[in-house]
Amino acid sequence: MNKKVFNKNIISFYIAFIFITIASSLPHSVLTVLLFQKGLSLSQIMIVQAVYSLAILLSEYPSGLLADIYSKKNLFIISKFFLILMFILVLCGKNIVVMSIAWFFYGISSALDSGTIDAEIINDLKTLNQENKVSKFISNTNRFNFISLLIGSTIGSWIYYRIGIRFYFISILLTLLSILIIQIFYLEHSKMSRPNDSNALTGMLKQINSGITELKGSFDLKLMIALTFVSQFFFQTHYQIWQALFLFKGFNKKNFFIYYIIFQLISFIAYSIPFSSRSINKKSKRYLSVEGLIMIIGLISIPNNNKIIFLVSYLMLVFVFTFFDYFSNVLFSEAVSIERISSLTSLKSSCGRIASLISMMLSSFLLNLFSVSFVVTLNFACAIISSLVVISIFVKKQARPTPE
Incomplete structure (x- = not known):
């Protein structure tokens, strides 16, 4: 592949990604208030x-299959039209039915976007024999994500109280700009994963079969999917309940935006750590052991009533789990084949989504019986113990001598 074309593609993707993230995150810091205003x-x-x-x-998994078979660029663009449709419904609708339809389209947009242009760029790096740069690409993408989230949520919280829900027009404009950037400047070239089958269903069934075969034959892929699954018991509890937990601990709700920024900065740092599968050695295994110890200490300290001890412990857990998320994404992307990267990446994400739903349903039930602190500690304990089991299996596997 022409390196000049590749560089142009990756810059186009970064710019479009930033616009999309800002567009989607404008309502983040006022979403509950906005939906209350809609009558929910x-x-x-x-x-x-x-x-x-x-x-x-x-x-998500069907969309990943389509991305492996057909045009990743076209699926990316289609996903953005679903996003625009969601913005329009939120602007016009006022009840739970319309909002549910809007968020259903939002979910389809997110699913279609999964494993499209980002996966193709990873494939291009592999084709160019630059697998060592996969971790850098994932790191850069996530750092742009965190920065864009901060920009979007900050701007959104400021302009919402000035122009109201009309800030969704800005979201629509940014999304249209991202579509134009990809359509004009991103050059899709890969044809290697396109089947000759005239029947799309036949092609998808073949892709499913080959994906299952690849998954069965790769212990690393299965471990990274497992790590994604169990870590969702931490992330969903963190995303959905951290504000309620901080209120329970006596923190001032006026400072919540500061904590949100701190969470994003911690994630930014975690994704800035240089890492790839080739860099795994005895030293990095020690780091993983230290992070495991931090997780245990953090879990023990969560129920502590001292605000400083609690906050430091909580932030340490956010850092460690974010790094584990980075760890699993890098190893999975480097291990998965070019032909099935989209479908298996979507499968990994779907497994995480199942864990998210389980965590949310369990938490919703347990919150009627126990304190928010107990429910958070229980979820964190489940995530930490399970993650340590997966990580220890991975470390032991890496310690085994490779057969000649």
Whole structure:
């Protein structure tokens, strides 16, 4: 592949990705307030979020299969039209039915986007024999994501109280710009994964069969999917309940935006650590052991009533789990084949989505019986113990001598 074309593609992707992330994150810091204004109750907001997760769960793996068979660029663009449709429905709708439909389209958009242009860039790096740069690409993408989230949520929280829900027009404009950038400047070239079958269903069935075969033959892929699954018990608890937990601990809700920024900065740092599968050695295994110890200490300290001890422990857990997420993404991307990267990446994400739904349903039930602190500690304990088991299996496997 022409390196000049590749560099142009990756810059186009980064710019479009930034625009999309800002467009999607404008309502983040005021979303609950916005949905209250639309007439939804707190329980109805949870239903809308569940519809979003269900849409992703139902459509993500099929969309990954399509991305392996057909044009990743076209699927990326189609996903953005679904996103625009979601923005329009939120602008015009005012009840739970319309909001549920809007978030269902949002889920389809997220699912279609999974494993498209980003996966093709990873394939291009492999084709150019630059596998060592896969981790850098994933790191850069996530760092741009965190920066864009901060920009979008900050701007959104400021302009919402000035122009109201009309800030979705800005989201629509940014999304249209991202579509134009990809359409004009991104050159799709890969034809290697396109089957000759005239029947799309036949092609998808072949892709499923070959994907299962590849997954069965790769212990690393299975371990990284397992790590993604168990870590969702931490991430979903963190995303959905951290504000309620901080209120329970006596933190001032006026400072929540500061903590949100700190979380993003921690994630930015975690994804900035140089890492690839080739760099795994005895030293890095020691680091993983230290991070395991930090997780245990953090878990023990979560129930502590001292605000400083609690906050430091909580932030340490956010850092470690974010790094593990980076760790699993890099190893999975480097191990998966070029032909099936989209479908298996979507499968990995779908497994994480199943764990997310399980975690949310269990937490919703347990919160009626126990304190928020107990429910968070229970979820964190499940995530930490399971993650340590997966990591220890991976470390032991790496310690075994490779057969000649």
